Amino acid sequence: MKLYRLSFNLLRRDWRAGEWRVLLLALVLAVGSLATVGLFADRVRQALQQQAQSLIGADLRITSTRPFSPEYRKLATARGLQVVQSRSFPSMVSHGERVLLSELQAVEAGYPLRGKIEIDDGTLHVAQAIPTTGTVWVDERLLRRLDTQVGDEVGIGARRFKVAARIVKDIDQSIGFSSFAPRVLMNEGDLPATGLLQEGSRLSYRLMIAGEAKQITALKVELQTRLSGNEKLEDVRDARPEIRTALERAESFLGLAALTAAILAGAAMALAARRFVARHLDGCAVMRCLGAQQGQVLWLFLYQFILLGVIAVLFGSLLGYGTQAMLVQSIASMRDAELPLPGVLPVLQAAVSGFALLLGFAFLPLLQLRKVTPLRVLRREMGAPEISGWLVYGLATLVLAGLFLWQAGSLKLGLAVLGGLLVGLMLFGWLAWLMLHGMARNGHLLHAQWRHAFNNLARHGRSAAVQVVALSLGGMALLVLTLVRGDLLQGWQSKLPPETPNRFVVNIQPDQLEAIADFFPRHSLPVPEMQPMVRGRLVEIDGRAVNGDSYPDPRARGLVEREFNLSYMTQMPNWNQLVGGQWWSAAGRDELSVEEGIAKTLGIKLGDLLAYDVAGSRFTARVTSLRKVEWDSMKVNFFVITTPELLQDFPASYLSSFYLPPDKVKAGDELAREFPNLLLIDTGAVIAQVRGIMDQIAQTVSAVFLFTLLTGLAVLYAALLSTQDERSHEAAILRTLGADSRYLRRLHLSEFAVLGGLSGFFAAGGAVLLGWVLARFVLEISASLNPLIWLVGISGGIMIVSLSGWLATRKLTRRPPLRILAAD
């Protein structure tokens, strides 16, 4: 008979006998979880991408203060991309006697290319087109401040327009001071008739481009060389620093979820493979006796493993696909986003990972079968041939490391988690062994049944340590995804607490400071801090003159060509973090503090002497500190801060940010009316969007971790199964020697309780450690973990392991011992 046919016959027989179930289950779960994570992460990325796109209304956007060269449009259309242009500028809008400075945007048909505008023209719906000629859409603030409503007419320039709809959900905004005035959307065709397009109009042009990702990337490269100094290219990633951070964090999180699932699956498979090998030693010995060569025995099982792998990959992929679809359905914003179908790549990745896990965790045990001595037929007590432990763990580690780096997509994250995990595993194993032996040695202090349990565990020291490690790993994942995850997400989301400033006030004049400080208490609002701002241009770094040409990087060039917003203060804002040098003392003179990101972009180092040009006069000062700034904190931040004496004599305006509760919106309008020169910027929409993305990520991570949880339970199941044969045999002998079922039950429960307690203890320790690493290095927040984690870990470990153990061993106390002994 051909070897592979024999192999499949054996597989069929083994299948009926239930031999493959654990291994297959572990592998299906592994592939399933990897596929789910991969597919789901893929779709989350798509969803986030879509949301981010809706922020700029396109895949790619060029903004400028001058008309674009027609060449840009040609380049884009030649690549089959869609292009829409808009022009916007500040203008007065009038209704009756009231006038309001607003941001007008005139758009072409097709706008927006990405994202949706929701309007209310009597019914709430997604806009299908742009405003028709003679009509405008306006936002809530304009209606409120002009005291008007949908259906009324407003005056813009030389023409009157009918307000056809209220904009409910807007897109295409960016943090630029001018764009936060109330918004008016109009048809590009109406613009000439307003008579507002005159020499000196402060027009801002936007060219929005969307289409196939590959073409967009190519176009971006092409455009970058052609852009002039005042043209700015934005894609989704650099549209908003805060969105970018959210996206990057999401990917870190999802990568991590995938890793945990992979590790757990590996552990479950290693346990299952061990059991499989143990159960096939006899059969192999017989085959070797009957003349099978080592290679033949190996191939006999390799064929089975390959077939098993294929089946598992198929089922796992289906499972992953189904789960992913269910997840998408369960998250409203994703369901409504009409996401494209996920790609094949994540499934392929999961399949390759599945085979890699099979190789890393089950292949070497399989090699053992090849080396079974035929002598075992005569001497059954001859165990499996030993394989170098270093080889087994080395291969598994190598495979895990490869998968980690691949799945994490980040060397830092992958190595951090993998390294922590390996050290943890060895530490866990060693500590577990040590503790079991320590307890057994002091056994005379314990009750007889506990003593026996400890003795039993200590006598099985290595195997018990392996079980503790596997269970701790599962437990750690469970704790990480329940307690730690909650704490971390909370910590992360609390970066944007409910009272995050949602209004920026710009252009406060020095003589208004007092009046504004009076205004807030009158409206029962706390007085916000007001920071001075002076505009200046960087002209020299360490004696070298700098200008746009000094930098090849377009971002750096843009920064140098622009005027900086400089500020001066004696104390560093508490939402900034010092990362280099020292903040100046009260007597500090001629000192600068620079934000670390811009320092890097412009090549500024601690100790550099910078020269600034402020309104025609120059000052020079030394960089004495570098700061890290939380751009997503929605607070007022400056790239460069100086000691007061440098700037306090220059004319400055002040700016501030504060939180305006929803029930005090009127106070905001009041502020704008009382101080008409102030520019009041509503950042609430941006905050809502960032928070929305955070919430979505939180939901996603919970859902993805659910799979990790299942895999963790598979580890527990495999761990129990892997020792069940041994337990069953032991139970039979104990019964023969006179142990009753109560004794066996108590013995087993005590053993499981000890195993569970130890595992829970280590799981909690590991989770705390991992949580700290995640908080500190990945999420960059300060970690404060729930101390309950220890209690939950230990008691949960005892309960879960005891319960599962009881379920798995309760039959052992019922079967007549002869049947077990005879079966061995």
Add this chain to the structure above:
Amino acid sequence: MQAAGLTKQVLSGDSPLTILHDVSFAVESGDSLAIVGASGSGKSTLLGLLAGLDVPTSGSVSLNGTDIFSLDEDGRARLRGELAGFVFQSFQLLPALNALENVMLPLELAGLRDARQRAEDSLQQVGLGARAHHLPKHLSGGEQQRVALARAFVTQPKILFADEPTGNLDAATGAQVIELMLELNRAQGTTLILVTHDDKLAARCKRQLRLAAGQVQV
């Protein structure tokens, strides 16, 4: 010990297969009985039933005046712990425990405090005092069976059940083990129930019970 009408049937596919049919006999305290017969004649099944390791389809066994099948599995286990010792063809030592710990096991189960001392003495008796801390896999077959003997006799059982104790051993080693077993048996006045297909060994027992196709041959 008294066996009456012991019958054991198992299902083979759909049809019942009779392994033992209506076996009855009695053994007096201190006696020795050899159960002999060809392979598959039902010897080991009978021994398992006599020791209460399995339950019969019908029939009864009374041990020291107690009907063992009127007890539940736990009752039988306790009875075994109090009265019986075992020696198996495949030794049945726990692989994770060393020789001493294997011998301590029944004493620990009985909750005895001086388990270690008694187990050490018992190992000395079978000549393995020096190998007390070896795991079974590091012992030869003969040594393993001697550990099993030490374990069987350490509780000073009233009755010893031995299932082909030399089946896995070469002739010389087997003979040594048998001498040791019979000597311990004599010294402790234990009742012996021995399953074997070795007629010479059977002849050293006081009585022989010959089984063929599950029935006692007279």
